[in-house]
Amino acid sequence: MKKLIAGLLTGAMALGIAPAFAQDALTLQLKWVTQAQFAGYLVAESKGFYDEENLDVTILPGGPNIAPEQVIAGGGADIIVTWMAAGMAARESGVPLVNIAQPFKRSGLMMICPEETGITEVADFPGHTLGVWFFGNEYPFFAWMNKEGIPTDGSEGGVTVLQQSFDIQPMIQGQADCISVMTYNEYGQALDAGYGPDNLTIFNYTDMGNDLLEDGLYVMEDTLDDPARVDAYTRFVKASMKGWAYALENPEEAAEIVVEMDDTGAAEYEHQLYMVGEVSKLVDATDPALSMETYDRTVQALLDQEIITATPEGAYTTVVTDALK
Incomplete structure (x- = not known):
């Protein structure tokens, strides 16, 4: 009986110790x-x-x-x-x-515009369609436009916002004049497609002081x-x-x-x-x-x-x- 009790105590102690190592x-x-x-x-x-x-x-x-x-x-x-x-x-x-x-x-967010759009500065945005991701990714863009005083409802003097897919196809297919990209992802896709600093206007959120x-x-x-x-x-x-x-x-x-x-x-x-x-x-x-x-x-x-x-x-x-x- 003593051996049985000792065994039970040993087992109980083992069970008690186990969670500490889990x-x-x-x-x-x-x-x-x-x-x-x-x-x-x-x-x-x-x-x-x-x-x-x-x-x-x-x-x-x-x-x-x-x-x-x-x-x-x-x-x-x-x-x-x-x-x-x-x-x-x-x-x-x-x-x-x-x-x-x-x-x-730092923010990896940028907006890129092909040279054929004629966009070289923020003042050129009005009248154009800009691609923006949603699902919580849109806030930096809207904060930027708010700072610049540019309406985002498609009205005169403002821009039209396209809910952009998570790739560069809206730019390739001409659905948007400018699109959102991350430096570490979609911008690489743009480079692979033949775009780069020589034929793009690049708006880097961090460089502009608009990084969130x-x-x-x-x-x-x-x-x-x-x-x-x-x-x-x-x-x-x-x-x-x-x-x-x-x-x-x-x-x-x-x-x-x-x-x-x-x-x-x-x-x-x-x-x-x-x-x-x-x-x-x-x-x-x-x-x-x-x-x-x-x-x-x-x-x-x-x-x-x-x-x-x-x-x-x-x-x-x-x-x-x-x-x-």
């Missing part, structure tokens, strides 16, 4: 499909950096019909990658998102009340930044990892390698902290455009990035 499960929802825009997270998963931080991370790809803000609101993710404008708009509409880290420091914060990491506000959850977030950001550092130092391997982790088979190595190179100009792999200067500019632009109606409170926290210093 990995913390986190689900990350990406803003878009599996591509090098998210190389840091994909590399961190592939190289075991999350495992090193005792994390079991599931990475969910996004797509044209997936809104990360809706996914996390519905309990389908713990962390999402999204643009701050979309996150702020969601917060005001009742989804209490909080920015916990900001690996992307893009790919940041967001969680639900109430989860930050749980110290264990905050600790898991901190380890996640630490491992993710290690993934970003590795990706930017090893672009060829990072591109291969992206291709391997794309279950659709759509990712092509050469394009992913191009993307890693361009993303490296936007990401600071050594500093995941939020830039308050860019944050304030983003908030003011959203207020000016009435995307949000009041200065947000509690929309970001430094508790995670402070713990990594």
Whole structure:
């Protein structure tokens, strides 16, 4: 009997100890499909950096019909990658998102116009059709037009807005005079199609001072009340930044990892390698902290455009990035 009791106690102790070694499960929802825009997270998963931080991370790809803000609101993710404008708009509409880290420091958003349109400056926009992505990606464009005083309703002296597909076809097919591109994605498609600085007018949001914060990491506000959850977030950001550092130092391997982790088979190595190179100009792999200067500019632009109606409170926290210093 003593041996039986001892055995039961040993088993109970083992069961009690086991959870302490169990990995913390986190689900990350990406803003878009599996591509090098998210190389840091994909590399961190592939190289075991999350495992090193005792994390079991599931990475969910996004797509044209997936809104990360809706996914996390519905309990389908713990962390999402999204643009701050979309996150702020969601917060005001009742989804209490909080920015916990900001690996992307610069905007990759541009608008390009073929030379045959005759557009060489912003003053030439009125009377033309401009391609813009929606689903939360439209806010920087409308903030820019608001700043320039250009109507976007197609009226006289204004522009007509085309809800653009996520490629350069509207420009190729002549549906739009200018289109939106990301430096690390669609602009590469334009280069492949024979376009470039010699036959394009390029409006770079960052260079114009109209950049709003893009790919940041967001969680639900109430989860930050749980110290264990905050600790898991901190380890996640630490491992993710290690993934970003590795990706930017090893672009060829990072591109291969992206291709391997794309279950659709759509990712092509050469394009992913191009993307890693361009993303490296936007990401600071050594500093995941939020830039308050860019944050304030983003908030003011959203207020000016009435995307949000009041200065947000509690929309970001430094508790995670402070713990990594």
